[in-house]
Every structure is written in C-alpha cells, then in structure tokens.
Amino acid sequence: MKTIKDIKTSSLGFGCWAIGGTWNNINDSDSIDAIRAAVDYDINFFDVAPVYGLGHAEKVLGRALEGVERSKVVIATKCGLVWDSNNNVKNDLSACSIFREVDESLSRLKTDHIDLYQVHWPDPNTPIAETAQALAELKQQGKIRHVGVSNYSLDMTREMMEGVEVATFQGLYNLIEQNPKSYHGIPLSYRARDEVIPFCAENDIKYLPYSPLMQGLLTGTLMRTNNWDKNDDRHNNPKLNGEVFDKYFNCVEELKQLAKTAQVPLSYIAIQWLTHQPEVGPVIAGAHTIEQVRENALSLNKVLDQEILLRAEDIVRKWGVQ
Template structure:
C-alpha cells in the first residue's frame, strides 16, 4: 500500500481510502449487507488501508454503526474521517445545519455510533447559508481543544468560504466531487457546487499544505464497471436520485 503525507496532518494516509456511503445498508444502497460490509472493511485494514471516510447521514447513522463494529480492536490502526451539518427527520428528509449546539450533539452521536472517544478528521459536510462560517469554526476549534476531534476539514466549500474559516482555526483538508469524468463538476445530485476542483481546489490545498479528499472517485460505481446502460436502481437506492447515472443524462458518461 502506498501512503501519502501532507504538512497539516501528522499521519501518513493510505493512497486508497475507504468511502463508507456504500455501507449505509440495503435500505440505501442496492446489493449490500452489513455482514459483507464488515468483512470488506476488515480486509481493507489487513491490506493496509488506514483512511475511512464516513458521515452520519450515510444510512441515517447506520454507516457509522457498521464501521464502529468493524473496527473493534483496530481503532489504533486507522484514521477516521466523519462529518457534521446534515440532519434528518423521521421521514429521512435532510437539511443543512451548522449551528454550534447541533454540531455538539452530532459529535457525541458519532462518537457513540463509532465506539470511539475521538474522531481524527471532523468535516463540515455542506455549507449552511443560515450560519456564519466563523461561528461554526469557533465550535470546531473548541471540540479540537477538548480532544474530541483532532483535525478540521471542509467538504463542498468554496475557496472564499475556506479562507474565512481559516481565519478562525486551522483547516487541514478540503473534500470535493472528483473523478476521471468529473474534474471540475458544477453540480452534484442537482446541487450546485461553488468550487472547481482542478482549477481552484488543487492549487489551494497544495499552497496550504492540506489534504484533498475526493468523493465519488469511482462515480458511484460507474468507473468500477458496476453500472451498465440498462441498470435500474431501486427507488430507495441513493443513486436513483443522481441524474448523471440515469437516462438521458447518463448517456453522456457511459
């Protein structure tokens, strides 16, 4: 396994990371079982993968629980990145929320589900237009000082917002949509993106000694050869809501 090192993160991280959206459970991702997910995670650790990226919203808490079960006895071997800022209601509808009190509740819930006393990298999942980034960052810095998180990261934030955040606390990573077919994407699941990865984010993270973390690097299975032109997702599969994987837009990528 190859490992990479950036200035702002002490550990060397495996060049191949394990994205955990796919372990959200069969109610959110077709063809998966918790048993297979746990076995796959454990095989990944045995193969030298030490970076695991998860989020509370993946499976509405389920992915964090599965990861927590899989890493028992191996916590000291891995680097856990999770997120905050997307809440859900009883119907599974999500909303953005980066209020300080909400973040504090989210970290406690994540620690419980993961079965750990700290998260290595805590990322703001999406911007919240109702909350100033400076206010959110103050809470993140507090959590870092309390030992509940070790590093702070941003996911789906513009360079302008990142610069504002960096005036309050150290930001160690940027995450964005990136794969061979989407190098400077303008949207994700019909959500506009206020950043361009190759044009803006790459130079920025290099200049500031940060890590860049791509999400959907395999285009949610397309680049792994798992999706054909006649593939039909069940209604509950999260990929059914991705217009880029469904006709007619799918034809541009297949």
C-alpha cells in the same frame, strides 16, 4: 502513503456511504467483512458521515473496528446534516448542533476521538465564524484532531481558516468529473481541478476526492440502461440516468479500450489518475464486499505509465464530459 498534517494515511481510503444501506444489495455482515478486509490490505483511512443511513453507517464502522488497535486506523466523519423524528434532513452547523453531533458520532463509532472532523455541506443560516469556533473548541477538548471542509467554496474555506486550521477539502473529483458543476443535481460552488487543487497546494491542504469511480461508472461494469431501481440512491443522479447518461457511457466505453491496451481494469486507471496527484490525499473509494476491497487495493500494485493517464485525459476531453 499520504500525509494529512501529522497523520499518515494510506493512499486509498474506504468510503462508507454505501454501507449505510443507500445502495442495492447491502447487508451489514458483508460491510463489516469488507471493512476488516480493508484493514488487512493496509487501508487505514475510513470516511463516514452521520447522515449515511441516518447513523447506521457510523454504527457499522464502529462495530467493524472493534478490536482493531485505534492508532492503526484513521476515522474521518462529518457534521452539519441532521435529521428529525420524521427523518427529514436539514443543514445545521450551529455550535449547539455540532457539540451534540460529535458526541453522538463518538458513541456510534465506539471511539474517544475523531481524527478528521469535516463540515459536510455549507449551512447558509449559520455564520462560518461560529462553526469555526465550535470546531476549534472540539480540537482543544481532544474530541477531534483535525478539521476539514466538504463542498465549500474557496471563499467559505478561507473564512473557515480564519477561525480554525483546515487540514482537508473534500469534494467531487474523478477522471470524468474534473471540474463538475453539480452532484446529484445539487450545484457545486467550486471547480475541483482548476481552483481547489492549486489552492490546496498553496495552503498545505489535502484534497479528498469522493466518488473517484463515479459511483461505479469508472469500473466499466455498468450497462447502458437498467443499472438500478428506485431504492438505489444512484437512481437520483441525473448524470447516470436517461439521455444525459449516454455521453458518459460512451466515454467509458472508449476508456475501457485504453484499459484493455494497458492490460488493467479501468478502475486502476481511474484511481491512479488521482493518487499520482501530490495534492490529493486518500482517495475515498467506496466498497461493501471483500472482493471490492481487494480490487481497490490491487489497483495500486501495478504502477501505470504517465502516458496511459494522459491518454485517458485526452479521451475525457474528447467527449466533453464533466
């Protein structure tokens, strides 16, 4: 178990990006079954965002959790990425936009409160103080319980903390991408392991790692080429395509040999590398089928020796990937 302030969560969370329909071969029926299976496996933390499928992922999550006792699940969603009638997305963390977004999310999620409300990406056009004040008002109104930041720099995070308590920091972080400089080609203004993890330890903030399996690479099931078509968002990740992908793929091939020695799937090593870190909160592992949920849940059943995790770090260091 993990703790976000006064909320107890499972060590493993359920990431809802894929159920928005942005990956290949996703359908709502399977997604709903997967979410309900997660509850059965005692996974209680669900991370979603309005922009995932332009509202669709929140609707699917809301449908799936109908009939589940609200106190038994922790719902985390986000704000700050909004779209127009032509589905053009822009950053907007103004107070007016946040007040509108939260009500829309509450409606789609079929709930009266959000346990963790996170700013999705920085908005350079809105003062952070304005965003913080709006979030503090939502806490006071009872619409949200806690506030988190995502993809913020440490300076931005400190400024946010001046106006509202920050409970979590969500960012890209996995066994291979320990201090990544970009995500899908978007520059990142933080270094996860070297900067943010120590900051979280000092300030009672939980780090929520997204892409813990590097969008499927750390399952060890990807091929060297032809993993997806242009309809899959992973096609737009430069690290997973073309010549750049070769180094990542070769690193994973060596990690797979380590997993074979440990007699576990590679995903077990990748997930436990994260859950063993006290500063890390629920690991946001995506899933859209019952089998994927089951595999993720079982990853914590066999506790790995620290030696295996250190050997995995050595392999990643050898290949020089980020």
